[in-house]
Amino acid sequence: MEVAAYLTEKAHSVSVVELEEVPFKKFFGERVGRAIMKMFENNRVKFYMQTEVSELREQEGKLKEVVLKSGKVLRADVCVIGIGATPATGFLKQSGINIDSKGFIVVNKMMQTNIPGVFAAGDAVAFPLALRNNKKANIPHWQMAHIHGRIAALNMLAHGTEISTVPYLWTAMFGKSIRYTGYGEGFDDVVIQGDLDELKFVAFYTKNDEVVAVASMNYDPIVSKVAEVLAAGRSIRKRDVE
Template identity: 30%
Template sequence: MEPVADLSSDDRIVIVGAGVGGAQTAAALREHGWTGRLTLLGDEPHPPYDRPPLSKDVLAGKADSTVFDLDWAALDVELLTGRRALRLEGAERIVVTDGGPVHYDHLVAATGASAVPLPGALGVPGVHLLRTVDDALALRAALRPGARVVIVGAGWIGAETATAAAALGCGVTVVEAGPEPLPGALPAELGRLTRDWYAAAGVELRTGSPVAEVEAAAVHLADGTLLEADAVVVGVGARPATGWLGDSGVTLDDHGAVLADARLRTTLSGVHALGDCASFPSGRFGTRLTVQHWDNALHGARTVAADLLGGDGAPYDPVPYFWSEQFGRMVQYAGHHPAADRLLWRGAPEDAGWTVLWLRGDVPVALLAVDRPRDLAQGRRLIERATPLDPAAAADPGTPLKSAVR
């Protein structure tokens, strides 16, 4: 992948995608002195906004808008909202949009990911996805006291939506095809610990229950069960929004994410990619990662801006981090646990808060903290520095992690 050519003051940088990654790339470019033409293109009609609060504050009725507090006019950023990228013509350096062509000298792909629908459920009345602010507002209107809500998928979005719906007085059922909540995100032995959270909130959880069909006002399970519903929420994952890159010369991996290098450059000269739509090589964990969380987009934006401006910083290799607020608990995760050899407990599931560490030898590579934010903060730094721990001291929840260093 080619290094970035020197920027000219006459060049135009176009950022496709107006989520946190795109918005923060634009802001970082201006912050670090880029004065040339800068265009931010988003497919939604709204100004750039933050997505994590959609399943939290917006659903709960605490906020209607999560627009970033950035003055685009003062930043001299050309903001093109409501413009969907249709394809990239790399040889001509043109983004073809539904509002006409957009020419660029350097391009940043930050188009994020799209919610995965259930087959046959798109367009069915009462069926909701949760990815945009319009999705959140439409779903909030359906979450009336007494409404029967069926949520398909017991992942992070499913749990957060169930939390909000139950708090609003809905009757909530969550169905999950996997054997335990949070399949794919956590080992089953940890996912099953959240079962009691659902029960305590009055939410019915059905695992091992794949969906056969969704129709207006009903969900049919594969075992023949019929669940009547006033609203159905589908939260079965997201896929990189990279269809517009097609035959552009930007190489995608087997999961549809842009194949980026350690400076988030793509295989097409003049094009970077970041956030949910990109994968990157992690020397830290010895594998290629696609991290569909806010923190990755934020840090990727800084790397891309620095690289465009000729920086020679360290390779992009963050410790992934995300958080979820569900059933009155703050759940935080850092690292990449498939790289681990063993799991170490700090506390127990019945405690008010607990933490698990994944270790490679005695070095932490991942951490899950439930209502223990100090463990998360200290543990994340230890993961970043690959600092060995004394396992006996680390297993004592009364010992700060930073004091368990060998």
């Protein structure tokens, strides 16, 4: 989506093909996803949802057309394929280091693997997330990699420091910034304040009546304030934001 937003000023036309019915549905929920989708449509981006690419056609060694499963044919000079990422940890399979079913290196609160003196950090690890009762999580974002490296280094120097940071990330599209804090995986409801149509809102993601993540656009500094509350070890209930 960031690439699509960037290309609107460079390309004749931009199309997004997606399996879901709205972009960002798993991450931001359907209502926020639709608001962002509308923002993209207002900037000339076309969406082809709930379908996938079945064929790429070339002419004289260059991409010419993208054929969708629906039969729709899109003229294209460039195709950017976002298929996710898997950790390149295969080389550790015979090492004795504990790796989970998804290929992530499992570490404790000190970023240490199951082998004493061996530490791991960054996108390739699953670590205990304090604000979700030490559930093992993988968060491939630069802020998290920074703190991982710091905690790992401190513990290599025998400082006995545990990771307790709150995830905080942001993205910018069409000059508008979306900020996000917490860990919303598995949220069961979304409480929205503000105006989605005006792209000025804050969305509270809840699970079992507890706020587990918050996203906002043009609603600063609410996300930073929530991050401070979570970092202090305090919880926010659903009724507090309703």
